[in-house]
Amino acid sequence: MKLLGHDFTPHQPYLEYNTEYYSYKPGIQDELYGLVWEIYQVDNFDFQKSIAFPDVCGDIMVFYSSDKAHCYFMGGTMGLRVMTDLEFFKDIHTIFGVKFCSGALGNLFKGARDTGEDVIVGNNALINGSDTLEKLLEAKTFTERWELVKQYLIKRLNSDYEVDHLVNYVANYIIVNRGKIIIKNLESQTGYSNRYLRKKINEGLGVSIKTFCGIVQFQWSYHLYHQLGGKLSLSDLALQSGYYDQSHMNIIYKKLTGLLPKIAINLYK
Template identity: 50%
Template sequence: MSSIKRLCMLETNEFLSYQPYLELNNNYQSYVPIEHNIIRDIVWEVYEVDDFDLGKTVALPDVCADIMTFYTDDNAYIFFMGGSISLQQMNELDFMKDVKSIFGVRLRTGMLGNLFRCDVKDINNSRIAMSDALWNGREYEKRMAEADQFMQRWEIMSSYLEQRVAHNYKTNNIVNFVVREIINSQGCIAIKELEDKTGYTGRYLRKMVKDLLGISIKQFCEVIKFQWMCNYYKLRQGDVTLSDLALQSGYYDQSHMNLSCKKLTGELPKKIINMYS
């Protein structure tokens, strides 16, 4: 299957969460479910990295949980991974140095609902074995370990998701609405505005988001704004100054962007955006 290039379009509020340690590897391909697919509202992207290079770059904070399968020459290791799992934490896995390829399903924020049999959250330090996370997890673990083609792997995972959607699938509409509003505002929406739009108090909204996503509204906004910065830089193909990048991404100024980026990644924006050059 040929690689499908993804474009971020700020004008249509299409948010895409980027992970350079995957996307800038030697052989990366991705697939987005077609518009009328039953699981389009659940899956942001399906991706695969071959010839995986662990030292390629750093992991960025994002808001997407993934179902990830790590393939070595001899084994397959399959996990539900929360959105804030860092590359450093992944490096702590004994098998990471031997990983040859990674297959993943990136899930839309707020849409986990009851897709899994245990309590999972979009954004926290969760790393749960597929055998524990999925219904009939051991069966899917075995099938994924045996699958050796991109579309074969996707067919296995999409069959699981389709079955779960057809089996009394539920999500929290309030949290989903808040998530969409924050993403569409590029992380620049006030609690008061969310109160006005939902009719719920800020205290209640904060609790709901924290309980279901595993992150506070403030932290969620910070990560979304950071990811929109990456989106905007890619959209402009690097043809933007740092000061303009800060303003277009919703920061007060370049200093504000620097502080936020340093807090989230440990690096200044210039180093982060150079990954996309």
Template identity: 35%
Template sequence: MLLRSTVFHPTQPEMISHSSSYIECKPDNALSSDISLLYEFNINEQLSSMLPVIPDGCLDLLFCCDPSRPFAVVAVSPRHRCSYHFRTNVTYFGVRLIPDQTSLQFHCSVKELLQFEQLPLFEVTKVESNLLEKIASLSTFQERVAFFSSFLLSRQNEKTETYTLVSYCLNMIYAAKGLINIRKLAEATGYTDRYVRKKFEQSIGFSPKSFSQIVRLQYSVQELLSQNININSLVESCDFYDKAHFYKDFEKYMSLTPVQYKNTYSPK
């Protein structure tokens, strides 16, 4: 079962616009099968402590580097645009995990994690609590990236048959920009619809249909916020039936029209 890996980097544009001192970087190649993005930000007192996030299908590890009260959580992908609370004047270090990563093991299924917005990292993972102390003690983003990358490299596991199946399905979904159904995934892998759905939900938390819708939304958002595209071109490039269907699907997840979102969050 072979399929060329398709690059998919989900975005959180409101995290960038609502925070100060935002910085990010892609992982080294050795970790690209586990990490989508490493980032850091601070919310100052002039900005709202409620930070909007949109569906991206990923799990984020968030380390609050407050010297007096550090903490770490696993933040799940919401099913619809919502807001998470953050402390002001505190540095947060974040790691966005690839949906089919295998280095970080959880005490429960990802599907169970999705029932919550955020969960204490050390209650749901097999990770020693001194990881937080070390990350919080470091002074720069580059130091935190280097330390966490080294930590995760030491935990990489052998890929299982389920991983191979799920990764293959994910790459089909990415390549189709979310425009694919469970029947095509089953036909391509040689398994039944039910088996593919079961293994996918166990590993990713979402059903193949729900995850495909998130991927389509992410591609729509990234295209929408690019400088040189209009709504009509976006409807065509993302293969929506017409503008009305695009608006309906977008507002279902974002609670804003595409025009409102573009006018508010396009890079200035």
């Protein structure tokens, strides 16, 4: 399973703008390319950075504090996620996570969808993964942690992994087109009706096609702004991101984050 070719990965400034943030992105030759977007870790986590952006991917996340570790599957959200809802949040010193490509989750985890507010405790998410979870909670390094998750994923891929290829195709199509699509084009490409496509995507991804497109477009605009070094004016950013104009971008940003673009794109920077 391969992605259709793009450099997009959903952004989370509350993680990325910490003192120590590092990540690994599987290359096209990697057996997990098309399944995993990014493996990341934050050390010396700043708990005052507590607002997570809406995104379109599910993560396996492990939160390490001085005396305990907690593992969750966390689906993408349709709005801001306030991480302080985790009762141990202020005790966290390290966060390790794996971002999964939209539409590729399949049955890697129990009850997990890409988007839709899912928060599933590790014990309930991993399939026959109690040994993996125990070792993951005790692991001390980025490399150890990724190796454990990688082994779990490969084992699932080689056993009864199944993915809805229609959901996977549509998710990739939306991402490649930066959230700007025409449903009629999807109908002609897939052979399925508008109604059936909407039903399958809602079930598979946890949100409607319209909502998924809106979050993808928002994340692409954030990605584009920082990819170009923050040199775009807001009006140019709006046009290059596919919004009608800056006012339209303001409305969408406000709806998804409660923040105007000028504040959102520089959050925690």
